[in-house]
Amino acid sequence: MHLKRLLTAALLLPLLYIYITKLPPVYFAVLILTVSVITQSEFYSMYKVKGFLRYTGIIFGVLIIVSVYAANNLFPHILLFSFLVITATRLFLKASPSSALSDIAPVVIGLLYIPGLLGYQIDLRKEGAEWIIFLYGTVWGADSFAYYIGKGIGKRKLYESVSPNKTVAGAFGSIAGGIVCAVLIKTAFIHFMPLVPAMIIGAAVGVSTIIGDLVESMFKRDAGVKDSSSLIPGHGGLLDKIDGALFVAPLLYWMLHKL
Numbered sequence: 001m002h003l004k005r006l007l008t009a010a011l012l013l014p015l016l017y018i019y020i021t022k023l024p025p026v027y028f029a030v031l032i033l034t035v036s037v038i039t040q041s042e043f044y045s046m047y048k049v050k051g052f053l054r055y056t057g058i059i060f061g062v063l064i065i066v067s068v069y070a071a072n073n074l075f076p077h078i079l080l081f082s083f084l085v086i087t088a089t090r091l092f093l094k095a096s097p098s099s100a101l102s103d104i105a106p107v108v109i110g111l112l113y114i115p116g117l118l119g120y121q122i123d124l125r126k127e128g129a130e131w132i133i134f135l136y137g138t139v140w141g142a143d144s145f146a147y148y149i150g151k152g153i154g155k156r157k158l159y160e161s162v163s164p165n166k167t168v169a170g171a172f173g174s175i176a177g178g179i180v181c182a183v184l185i186k187t188a189f190i191h192f193m194p195l196v197p198a199m200i201i202g203a204a205v206g207v208s209t210i211i212g213d214l215v216e217s218m219f220k221r222d223a224g225v226k227d228s229s230s231l232i233p234g235h236g237g238l239l240d241k242i243d244g245a246l247f248v249a250p251l252l253y254w255m256l257h258k259l
Contacts, residue, residue: 012163145177178206
């Protein structure tokens with residue numbers, strides 16, 4: 001399992017680095033659009049959203065990503081219009097009002113959770129490719145520190161009902177990993193960024209990575225699945241790989257404009 005993870009990472013990471021740093025922002029937006037469609041599909045499959053409701057949600061997800069890239073401030077309008085269409089679709093698809101909310105909720109939550117949060121990565125890329133490197137580098141560092149520290153010395157469970165393997169020690173490891181990687185990436189790529197803000201952002205990344213991971217674990221346990229899919233060998237689904245980054249990207253974008 002670990003060998004599969006290492007081989008997959010060794011193949012994908014250099015290609016992604018070149019793609020993100022060497023190509024114009026529109027190519028990154030296309031990548032995010034693709035990721036959004038795949039991960040939204042995974043989320044809808046977890047909750048058994050099928051048919052017209054499923055495709056309606058994905059189409060509106062595409063519109064949200066396109067509107068973010070176009071910077072036309074249509075996101076709230078698209079989101080509200082999607083709610084109108086999704087609820088009307090449910091109204092006419094099934095005559096019975098039974099389970100109406102449970103049919104509609106995953107479709108709308110999927111829009112907020114995936115394209116809604118992914119859009120911030122497009123905004124970060126507009127600020128510079130280095131911020132995407134910073135985003136994924138710090139999330140990866142937080143994840144790695146959390147895993148190895150939690151596995152090595154973790155005893156006390158962090159949130160057993162949601163994620164039995166996570167420990168308090170691992171959570172502190174996530175924060176430490178976020179700080180260490182933030183400082184390293186700042187030194188290598190973002191020389192103009194002061195040290196103290198980099199450390200503060202790194203700590204915040206560590207906390208947000210844990211929360212993003214726990215939120216996806218909550219959804220998976222609720223849906224009764226182990227992984228969002230089996231798309232990536234040894235890693236599970238694509239949503240399993242970006243759950244932390246989904247929560248970190250908005251935080252990083254907001255902090256960049258405040259610190």
